[in-house]
Amino acid sequence: MSTRNLPPVYNKIAQHAVFPEMNHDERARYNFLANLNKHLAHVSQGNKVAFENRVAPQFEKEHGRKMTSTEELKEAISKDSHYQIWSSLRRSTMEMRQQAGRSIVLRQAVELRDKAKNLNKGKDSLILDDNVQVPPYLLACDNHIMPGSYHTELIEGDVTPAANYDTGLFVTTAGLLGRYSDGGGKAIVSWVKKTYPDFNPKRILDIGCGMGHNVLPIAKAFPDAEVIGIDTGAPMLRYAHARAMDLGITNVKFMQMDAAKTSFEDESFDWVQSTMFFHETGGKAIYNIMNEVHRVLKPKGLTLHIEQPQYTDDMSLFEKFIRDWDALYNNEPYWSKMHDIEPVDLMKSSGFKEEDFMQIGAKAENDLDDGSQKADEPEDHGRSPIWNVFGAIKN
Amino acid sequence: MEEKIDYIKLASNKPKGKRPYFHDDPAVERVLNITMAIAGELAVMRERMDSIERLLEKKGVVTREEIETFVPENKEQEEQRQTWHAEYIGRVLRIVQQEQEELENPDKSLEEIANDINEM
Ligand SMILES: C[S@@+](CC[C@H](N)C(=O)[O-])C[C@H]1O[C@@H](n2cnc3c(N)ncnc32)[C@H](O)[C@@H]1O
Numbered sequence: 001m002s003t004r005n006l007p008p009v010y011n012k013i014a015q016h017a018v019f020p021e022m023n024h025d026e027r028a029r030y031n032f033l034a035n036l037n038k039h040l041a042h043v044s045q046g047n048k049v050a051f052e053n054r055v056a057p058q059f060e061k062e063h064g065r066k067m068t069s070t071e072e073l074k075e076a077i078s079k080d081s082h083y084q085i086w087s088s089l090r091r092s093t094m095e096m097r098q099q100a101g102r103s104i105v106l107r108q109a110v111e112l113r114d115k116a117k118n119l120n121k122g123k124d125s126l127i128l129d130d131n132v133q134v135p136p137y138l139l140a141c142d143n144h145i146m147p148g149s150y151h152t153e154l155i156e157g158d159v160t161p162a163a164n165y166d167t168g169l170f171v172t173t174a175g176l177l178g179r180y181s182d183g184g185g186k187a188i189v190s191w192v193k194k195t196y197p198d199f200n201p202k203r204i205l206d207i208g209c210g211m212g213h214n215v216l217p218i219a220k221a222f223p224d225a226e227v228i229g230i231d232t233g234a235p236m237l238r239y240a241h242a243r244a245m246d247l248g249i250t251n252v253k254f255m256q257m258d259a260a261k262t263s264f265e266d267e268s269f270d271w272v273q274s275t276m277f278f279h280e281t282g283g284k285a286i287y288n289i290m291n292e293v294h295r296v297l298k299p300k301g302l303t304l305h306i307e308q309p310q311y312t313d314d315m316s317l318f319e320k321f322i323r324d325w326d327a328l329y330n331n332e333p334y335w336s337k338m339h340d341i342e343p344v345d346l347m348k349s350s351g352f353k354e355e356d357f358m359q360i361g362a363k364a365e366n367d368l369d370d371g372s373q374k375a376d377e378p379e380d381h382g383r384s385p386i387w388n389v390f391g392a393i394k395n
Numbered sequence: 396m397e398e399k400i401d402y403i404k405l406a407s408n409k410p411k412g413k414r415p416y417f418h419d420d421p422a423v424e425r426v427l428n429i430t431m432a433i434a435g436e437l438a439v440m441r442e443r444m445d446s447i448e449r450l451l452e453k454k455g456v457v458t459r460e461e462i463e464t465f466v467p468e469n470k471e472q473e474e475q476r477q478t479w480h481a482e483y484i485g486r487v488l489r490i491v492q493q494e495q496e497e498l499e500n501p502d503k504s505l506e507e508i509a510n511d512i513n514e515m
Contacts, residue, residue, distance in 0.1 A: 028442035032435050078417070087417040088424050092431045099407050106402035141412030147405075154405065156396045331412050 007034040007174035008368050013167075014179040017246035018115050018239055020105050020163050029100045034171045036093050043086050044322070050082040051318050070321045077321070087329065094145055094330050097171055101164040102147065109160050116159045119242035126241040127255040128234050135232060135258060137282030137334065145331045150210070150233035162211040162239030169213075175368050176385045183364025183385055184275050184306050185214030189221040190365065191389070192271075196302070201225050201270035205296065207259040207289065208277035212240030212252070214306075218273065219244075219252045225270075230257040260288035267298045275306040276387075279327075279335040286338065290350040297394045303352075304391035306362060311339045343390035352392040359390045 010030045013019075051073075059067055059076045067073050077083045105112060120126050134151045142149045150161050169181045177183040192199060202225055206215040209229030219227040229252060231237050237254040244252050257263065259277075272293045278286055293303050311320050327335035344357045364385030416424050451457050467473040485492070503511070 024443060024446060025439045028439040029435060031442060032438035036435075084417040084419075087415075088427055089431065091415060091417070092428045095428070096432060096435060098410070102408070103402065103406035106400060106405050109400060109402070110398055139411075142410035145410040145412070147408035147410045149411075153396070154400050155398055329415050331410060333412075 005038070007031075007038055010034070010170065012175065012179060012368060013170045016243055017119060018112060018159065018163065018242045020108055020112060020167055022104055022167070026100070026104050030167070030171045033093060033097050033100060034174050036089075037172060038174055040086065040090050040093060043089070046082050047077070047086060047322060048318060050080050051077060055080050055083075067317060070317055070324070073317050073321045087325070090325075091329055094172075097168050098145055098147065098164075101168040102160070104167060105160040105163040106154070109155050109158060112159050112163050113155060113157045116238050116242035117157060119245045120238060123241070123245065125250070125253045126237060127253065128237060129256045132232055132256045132258055135260070135282065135285060137285060138232070138280075141331050141333060143280055143331050150231070150236050153235060157238065158235050159239040159242070161233065161235040165236075166211055166213070166239070166243075173385060176366055177364050178367045180213060180216075180367075182213045182217050183366050184362070184387065185217035186365040187362045188214075188273065188275070188304060188306060188389065189217050191360065191362065192302070192304070193221065199270075199302065201302075203269045204228070204271040204273065205230070205264070205269045207272065207274045207293070208280070209240060209254065210236050212236075212244055212254065214275040215252060215273070216244060216247065216249050219249050223251055225251060227252040229254050230259060230262065232256065232258055260285050260292055262292055262296060264296045266295055267301075269296050270298055270301050272297050272301070272303040273305075276308075278305060279308055279338050280332060282334055283337060286334075286341070286346065287349060290346055294350040294352060294394065299394055301394045302391065303394070304389055305343075306387050306389050307343075308335060308339070308388065309361075309386060310343070310388045343388075347390070347392055353395055356392040356395050357390070358392060359388065362387045362389045 010027045055073075055077050056067065059072070067076065138149055138151065146161065146164065148154070148161060150165075152158075152161060154160060166181070169177065173181070178186070201222055204218060204222065204225050204227045206212075206218065206227065206229040209215050209231050210233075212229050215227060215229045219225070229237075229240060231240075231254070234256055237256055241252075241254040244250075244254070259274075278289070281289060297303055309323075311323065315323075323339075324336050326332055343359060344354060347357055348354055366385070418424050418427075448457075448459055448462055452459050467476055
């Protein structure tokens with residue numbers, strides 16, 4: 001067997017009824033991009049060498065002191081040729097990934113819309129609401145440099161933003177989230193079942209559910225619970241619902257709602273979950289949303305939030321800087337601010353108690369992992385399926 | 396709302412948020428992006444060839460071994476092959492050749508030529 005750490009071939013991705021049709025070259029293009037992403041994670045290691053061997057010494061020579069901030073580091077490294085070529089290639093790869101995905105889904109926009117429409121027809125578990133506004137922070141830039149973001153509709157009843165997201169996640173994460181890209185949801189289910197074996201939630205809320213890939217494992221694990229996923233993007237919800245229907249998961253409702261002002265009653269959920277959500281919100285919204293989480297959670301209820309790894313005091317300036325790269329250059333700008341907030345303070349501000357706060361590490365459960373992934377593979381900062389989970393029990 | 400969309404144009408849309416440029420000269424970045432797109436398409440073609448070869452083998456038309464060990468069988472084939480490479484490289488490295496020709500034989504600008512012609 002090969003000792004090289006290769007991304008899985010694209011055809012390993014799970015199919016479902018609203019998954020876009022892809023031809024030979026479209027799959028090949030994604031194979032190329034997954035490999036290019038992997039390759040660039042290695043090229044990225046050169047940034048550290050360039051920083052240590054020439055950027056930092058040069059700075060010290062010019063200033064007679066060490067660098068003290070990531071701003072100084074950014075200014076200095078931006079003139080380094082290795083950093084320049086790595087950055088431009090990484091940006092280019094992300095743009096190519098978007099172009100490839102959109103060229104797949106937009107050519108079949110009408111067919112995808114109709115497939116979703118058929119699966120969604122007559123079901124009261126998809127509830128869209130035209131009055132829900134897209135939050136201003138989502139309008140400020142297109143997250144993940146996804147033209148049109150999560151909400152733009154190019155045709156009536158459009159689902160292409162979600163279909164594009166669905167096809168491409170496997171590529172940017174090199175398949176590490178598994179065939180259904182649900183490795184985060186599965187990991188949280190395992191942790192909850194192990195940690196709270198008697199926990200039997202009746203109502204579960206997933207905020208910012210997107211195309212629903214991480215809420216489905218939760219719904220599957222608790223088939224008697226009523227599970228609700230909310231999002232502001234109608235295309236995401238249409239696709240999420242159709243996908244869930246086809247995968248035979250019927251205890252999930254998808255509702256168009258702003259997580260900062262939901263219409264749910266006080267203390268009406270046993271579990272409120274979010275996955276890779278808060279770092280795509282905004283500086284005021286994050287507090288409003290956490291207040292809402294606290295409000296709708298029942299006493300003794302559980303809330304958990306899967307997020308990017310926290311920055312720690314013992315992290316070098318360089319590591320902090322490189323972890324921010326995706327935030328700024330792959331358009332996830334709030335992440336560059338959110339890591340200055342301590343999760344415990346965020347939770348305390350909305351009424352959770354410090355002694356009830358918890359923080360754990362989590363790693364995706366990957367049904368494609370055949371043991372061939374090498375442990376010494378460099379971490380692809382901002383992309384690796386290694387997360388920080390924070391949360392609390394409400395008391 | 397329009398049902399027919401120009402998917403080719405839309406697929407290459409710009410995302411909202413100013414695009415970062417990392418090289419000192421944005422032209423470098425532009426060329427790099429075009430080059431990487433072509434590199435991608437070459438990889439796509441290579442994968443297609445791989446499929447074709449494997450299918451041919453599976454259907455007993457040729458074996459991959461035959462493909463792997465194939466060498467030109469006569470002078471004509473040798474020339475055709477090498478000509479293809481020469482043409483291909485000439486195409487890809489056109490700009491380098493043109494810059495070299497310019498070095499050897501400096502030209503006037505078209506504005507200057509226009510002025511010259513105006514007097515002719
Ligand atoms: C990165 S996606 C996360 C999707 C999913 N939870 C996952 O596991 O990957 C963020 C989602 O949050 C949604 N979103 C952002 N702000 C929101 C808000 N205030 N209320 C509801 N949804 C929101 C976006 O529309 C987007 O679909």
